[in-house]
Amino acid sequence: MMTQQTEKTTKSFSDEVTSRHGGETLTSCxxxxxxxxxxxxxxxxSSFNPREIIKLSLLGEKEEVVSGDAIWLCCSCFNCQERCPQNxxxxxxxxxxxxxxxxxxxAPGMYADFASALVAEGRIVKISKFVEKKRKEYGLPPLKSVDLEALNTILSATGFSKSEKTEESQ
Ligand code: SF4
Ligand code: SF4
Structure with missing residues (x-):
């Protein structure tokens, strides 16, 4: 039988997930x-199992879900989403x-690096001199420069810049 405390912890993580954009359907599983x-x-x-991650989320195991690597392995192919009988x-x-x-x-360090590079340079990966040289050799036009001001306006409006700073300060 669930204790009052366990019930509270379970409900609060479920509520946190379902109140997020994208997380609304958690409890239909x-x-x-x-x-x-x-x-x-x-x-x-075999260490990645979407059903298991959903189960842990429903059980309120926030720390296990958010501190693990598994949630970062999904490649967003939507196979599962197309087939789920519960939508x-x-x-x-x-x-x-x-x-x-x-x-x-x-977040894994790699994502924090991508986020910082996006804010600073407008691209998640720095374009090296080597790549620029190769583009020229293959007859490709030089890469266009990024309008950083416009990009950062968008990133600030979506809250991305704040998340990136949160990650940097960890
Ligand atoms: S397919 Fe849907 S209902 Fe079935 S375990 Fe996965 S999320 Fe839950
Ligand atoms: S979206 Fe694709 S990779 Fe992600 S859990 Fe579903 S089936 Fe797996």
Missing amino acids: YQCGTCASSCPVARLD VEIADLFYALRNIALEAGH
Whole structure:
């Protein structure tokens, strides 16, 4: 039988997820496993199981869900989402869980680097002199410069810049 405290913790994480954009359908899951059997990532890496992550989220295991690597492995192919009999928006749910993880300072370093580079240079990966030279050799035009002011206006309006700073300060 669930204690009052456990019930409270479970409900508060479920509520946190369902109140997020993308996380609204969490509680419709009845654990059939169709998502896990449709997932190409799960086929390659047995440590990744979308049904299990949803179960942990429903059980209120916030720390285990947001501090682990699993939520970052989904490649957003939407196979599971197309097949879920309960219309759980599974791929979108992973975005919601990643946003919670990001705010809690658990995003993998690689993503923090991408975010910083995007804010500073307008691209998630720095274009090296080597790449520029190769583009010229292949007859490709030089890459256009990025309108950083416009980009940063968008990033600020969406809250992205704030998340990026949160991640940097961890
Ligand atoms: S397919 Fe849908 S209902 Fe079934 S376990 Fe996955 S999310 Fe839950
Ligand atoms: S969207 Fe993510 S969880 Fe769903 S099948 Fe694709 S990789 Fe797996």
